[in-house]
Amino acid sequence: MATRTVAGVDGRMWTVRRKIEWSLPATGDDFEHDVDGGRGAAVLILSALFVFWLIIIVWRPEGVHIPWFLYAVGIAVVLFFPIRWLLRRPYTIVAETAGGYDLPAERWTGLVRGGSKAREEVRIVIRRIRTHGTPGYADSPLQPVN
Numbered sequence: 001m002a003t004r005t006v007a008g009v010d011g012r013m014w015t016v017r018r019k020i021e022w023s024l025p026a027t028g029d030d031f032e033h034d035v036d037g038g039r040g041a042a043v044l045i046l047s048a049l050f051v052f053w054l055i056i057i058v059w060r061p062e063g064v065h066i067p068w069f070l071y072a073v074g075i076a077v078v079l080f081f082p083i084r085w086l087l088r089r090p091y092t093i094v095a096e097t098a099g100g101y102d103l104p105a106e107r108w109t110g111l112v113r114g115g116s117k118a119r120e121e122v123r124i125v126i127r128r129i130r131t132h133g134t135p136g137y138a139d140s141p142l143q144p145v146n
Contacts (some may be wrong), residue, residue, distance in 0.1 A: 008129045009132060009133040010098065011100055011101075012098075012103055013097060016094070016135070018118045018122050087114060091112050093141070094109050094110065095107075095108045107144070107145065110140065117121070124137070124140075135137040
């Protein structure tokens with residue numbers, strides 16, 4: 001979790017942070033996507049693939065030579081989805097302030113997918129706070145929370 005304290009153009013001190021989410025937060029917009037086969041289906045498919053490749057490798061005839069690059073392709077195919085899953089995790093970005101002398105306290109939150117996109121969004125939010133005094137902009141994933 002990365003946290004930055006930023007002084008706004010209006011004098012308020014903002015705290016901007018990002019945090020990786022290991023499970024997707026339930027939202028009303030994504031209701032039709034929250035029903036899945038569960039871990040049982042994933043374990044069944046992955047174990048079937050493992051057994052398939054094990055049979056192909058173990059039962060090959062003696063005279064057959066498998067080039068090294070086919071092993072590399074097999075490993076790349078197997079590792080593609082776990083690496084993609086890890087790199088595309090959602091991040092929650094939060095910008096909040098306790099308020100100022102006559103300014104109210106504010107809290108803005110948003111969800112961004114991917115680590116590099118989350119870092120870029122935090123940079124944009126910090127720049128917006130320093131120049132405009134608010135973390136939101138036209139296409140911002142951050143929304144005010146009451």
